[in-house]
Amino acid sequence: MPHLVILYSGNLDARTDVSVLCRSLADTMLAQRDEAGKPVFPPGGTRVLAYPAPHFAISDGGTAGRAAGGDGDYGFAYLNLRMGRGRTEAVQQGVGHALMAAAQAHLAPLMAAMHLGVTLQIDVGAEVFDAKHSSLHPLFNKPV
């Protein structure tokens, strides 16, 4: 943790490079600092996964978009960040606004070219069991 999962309509893959969006969002997460100036997220635990949906249905399926003179092609992206408990509300809001800004920057051309909905939500996990095993973390936790 944390991880950010992007679920989106598969028609976006022909319009933008989602791998670039993933990198931008991961860099945004890594850049977050808390009130004490410390990184909000550990580098070894920061990851973004994105999944294009091969099947989807959005809104009225294109009727209103075509009536408005467009091609009726709708898109949707849902960004969900799950993070651990214990961070302040200010940190949560700061992370959310920073991620949404990064997503909007990347998606602005699409937003202008098609009817696109983007939603970002942050959940604080309420897991009853949590286990980690990693050969990634040690890269960032070396003795000085």
Added chain:
Amino acid sequence: MPHLVILYSGNLDARTDVSVLCRSLADTMLAQRDEAGKPVFPPGGTRVLAYPAPHFAISDGGTAGRAAGGDGDYGFAYLNLRMGRGRTEAVQQGVGHALMAAAQAHLAPLMAAMHLGVTLQIDVGAEVFDAKHSSLHPLFNKPV
């Protein structure tokens, strides 16, 4: 929001058109009305995304199905609707029953032809951050 995500075993794609199921479920969501007769979900915010899993394991893997004279091919579909807070329990239940009926109508031939499990759950989001940006909503919020 709301959005409905379908996670299912990839072997169903050869047996049914999941895009048609997505459209049916989206139409069902758009048709829902609350106690005052108003739409439960905004058209610009209604979407269904479906993901076939390329790797999966279900139940005993086919042993019991073959012992019962079948081919041991099992299927599974999990429908998860996440909606915002503030709707009545009656509305939540009504939405759930309507969606399950639509799913069952579409999947009835599969249910009869193979061993298939279908589960629908509705979660009310407990997000700590929520942001939306959309060029879809304006299509449905025009001044009269």
Added chain:
Amino acid sequence: MPHLVILYSGNLDARTDVSVLCRSLADTMLAQRDEAGKPVFPPGGTRVLAYPAPHFAISDGGTAGRAAGGDGDYGFAYLNLRMGRGRTEAVQQGVGHALMAAAQAHLAPLMAAMHLGVTLQIDVGAEVFDAKHSSLHPLFNKPV
């Protein structure tokens, strides 16, 4: 329910057979017993779905891994089990430890060969609506 969903970076597919991991985890779930010696999960309701992400960004993208003499290829797998309410904390912890052990056994060669993070979390569903329809359960609920 229950179901276990695995979200992982798509680069793992070239290194291991995730279908085998799914089967191992399902068998582990089926083997769990509660304090009274009864199966924790019903066979007809046990399933594992795994999704490789075609787009992902992990940690610093490889910089630290290359600086450490590796190829900078990072991997990540997130295992999330959602189960119903009503089981004891001891059962939840037992299930979690058993699943993590099975995941680690399968992924040990990868963990040694690349920088890989594995996280397992268990959530107890707080759904407001829950419906099931199945032609799988009857296979396991036959009159004796």
